[in-house]
Amino acid sequence: MATLFRSGEPRPLNRRLLVDAGIIARLRQMSRKLTPRGKQRRAQLIAFATHEFAEKGYHLTSVADIVDGLGVGKGVFYWYFSSKEELFVEIMRTSQRGMRRRQQEAIAGVDDPVRRIELGIRAAVLWLAEHNDLRRLFEFARTEGTFKESMRSGQAVLVGDAQVHLEEAIAQGRIPDRDPEALAFAIIGVSNQLTNVYIDGRGEDPEVVADLVVSFCRDGIGVTAQG
Amino acid sequence: MATLFRSGEPRPLNRRLLVDAGIIARLRQMSRKLTPRGKQRRAQLIAFATHEFAEKGYHLTSVADIVDGLGVGKGVFYWYFSSKEELFVEIMRTSQRGMRRRQQEAIAGVDDPVRRIELGIRAAVLWLAEHNDLRRLFEFARTEGTFKESMRSGQAVLVGDAQVHLEEAIAQGRIPDRDPEALAFAIIGVSNQLTNVYIDGRGEDPEVVADLVVSFCRDGIGVTAQG
């Protein structure tokens, strides 16, 4: 029995339809084969949007801003992305992968766990310095309900990476036995904060800031005067 | 574990949020206390929208058409209705109640079931004749997935009403024993069709058309030459 006309209680109406429509739009995009020209457009949109998001913020950057800035029609945006939100998620996903790759390249083939940690921190700070736009987006994404969970899990990957080295360092007696996950989070906190203040805010030399972070964190995790 | 950044499979994203937002908007409206002026506005919107929907069709009537036609801002619409769809549903609900009331008044106090059927048909045709706009909306609503079910159940009420009289007529041997529900539906079919063609289409006298419908249906349900 449909109740709408009888009981008067509200229904979500065609919201279901909207959801379906959204999913369909998404599927349309996923199965889209892009020509070289298309790939270029997509990259262009991502690049420009990243810049705008970082500059004005996600909420204050409208889809219209993006397409107007690129001098294309509004439909172009929705040809490549099913929503503004999806675009943002896409940016986050790619970025986090990029940063992780950079970190892994930096420590490849290094035996000493403490050294790996140092190099990992340095790689992160330098990557963040090179991608200030993305760093800002990360910070924003962590504050927004919609993206928070994704960010948490993305960060968990980085933490997991660091944890491995920290555990090894602990096992080797190089640093005191403290919760490696917490140490990893602390390192991330320091890296973000100092990069934010000194590189994004004041334009200091990334290498110097990297030294700063490494030095604070080396001590923070308790690396002994060596020996 | 949030999977978004790891597995790459799409999610409905903030659709949930939208649904919630919709419900919240709906609740806001329901608990709204309207001043006399507000009630007037609301009625005005309903009246004008009904007319526009009937004239141009639901899909081809935009909310902008409605508010512009009334010379008010767009916000006014959403102050009184949570969506275009809700407004339409509201129109349907009220109308169906109105038609039923009219029918019930017409047969109040009449003993003879056959007479009640005749009067009911007549009342329906006359009501439809007076509310051609609504008749059109009914026809449309029956064709649209979103409203179909509501219409079916609304119609079921009318059919249920008629069925009672038909059953009584059968019990009294006044008409042959055939499925009363089917007879009721057939009557509705004839009423709608002839009203549509002769009143809405050609502007014939409603009384004459009512006679026509009553005559066809009397015979159709098998009222014997009386006795």
Add this chain to the structure above:
Amino acid sequence: MATLFRSGEPRPLNRRLLVDAGIIARLRQMSRKLTPRGKQRRAQLIAFATHEFAEKGYHLTSVADIVDGLGVGKGVFYWYFSSKEELFVEIMRTSQRGMRRRQQEAIAGVDDPVRRIELGIRAAVLWLAEHNDLRRLFEFARTEGTFKESMRSGQAVLVGDAQVHLEEAIAQGRIPDRDPEALAFAIIGVSNQLTNVYIDGRGEDPEVVADLVVSFCRDGIGVTAQG
């Protein structure tokens, strides 16, 4: 082209030019010689669109839905049809012809006008039962300004057909002398309504429903118990 004239009100732009362009596009299509493969494609488009229109409604089915559902590019659609509207009209036209042909085959060679009426009704109900999609589209088309007129004239043909038999039956004294056109309309109303409710809605046996309709209409037009 279609949407440009949707509401019928003149637009302040180069209308003449657009009309010409539309007509030219139409002519291009009409004079198109289709290869066998082309005919197949066209039929495929019609079939799929019919299904989608019936399922989701004309307005809620986009051209993109149709071509994506078929896995072809947008160009294909506009190669075979000049607009979404034209496709719909084409579906209506073909269907109405098909139904009429079916009715005429059913009564071919039958002498008794009452029998012809019965067979005609039966043929209509069975055809509607087999083409539920089209029945829905008919109902929709009757509610939409753009298609209303063409539906009216299509229906007029069927009514004209029925009228002939009804007049003959009246002339032979087989049924009372009442406006044959009105009777024809009433018959159509009953057929549509009961098919809608019992076949489309509840999946009843079409033969049974046909019996129901025939029985109600036989009585409705006043076929005497005969002898």
Add this chain to the structure above:
Amino acid sequence: MATLFRSGEPRPLNRRLLVDAGIIARLRQMSRKLTPRGKQRRAQLIAFATHEFAEKGYHLTSVADIVDGLGVGKGVFYWYFSSKEELFVEIMRTSQRGMRRRQQEAIAGVDDPVRRIELGIRAAVLWLAEHNDLRRLFEFARTEGTFKESMRSGQAVLVGDAQVHLEEAIAQGRIPDRDPEALAFAIIGVSNQLTNVYIDGRGEDPEVVADLVVSFCRDGIGVTAQG
């Protein structure tokens, strides 16, 4: 007023006038003498808005959400605040003052600078733990152009406070001579990050988290095992 200057770019309209209007509205509020009941209302608005902002985010919380949640009319909001933005700034200002007061109380009368640093960190973490809503708002405010600058200066005050103690500790040879400002920022980074993850995210015991932060930072700034 706020939104008018959102993106900072001049608008081609009567800006002067709007600015004046904004300033006037602001002045009106500032010079407003609130009755006890008025003060209560204001506090209520702040409390509820804080909660909503923290829950759904600043941009996704509308003024309507706030006043509806409190069951009052829109006018109430604009009686106490000249804009949504002003309300947010007010929340930030008050909070930062509150946190600073707490820190100062915690270290009042303590002679040892290292001890003061420890107590300051602990006070900050505990305050953040008690005011998770505000901590979230801080994080958001740092990402938003409109509030970024005011957050920076607010943070500068805390950094300045910490710097004093760090400098004293350095002067006393208790910790190595490194840029005290950088150390202060690093401490803030660790505090925020671990509070976010462990208290807001996982609900760990604030005291334990405070220990964690203190321990990491003690080492990070290079407090020697001492004696």
Add this chain to the structure above:
DNA sequence: GATGAATGAGTCTTCATTCAT
């Protein structure tokens, strides 16, 4: 002090249609 009503620019998104390749 407070309310309900109104404003209207702005947001995201859709879609029929066109066109270069």
Add this chain to the structure above:
DNA sequence: CATGAATGAAGACTCATTCAT
């Protein structure tokens, strides 16, 4: 014949803010 890309007007809906009462 067919495709992917692009257009841009139009649509539903939101929301900070104002104001008469």
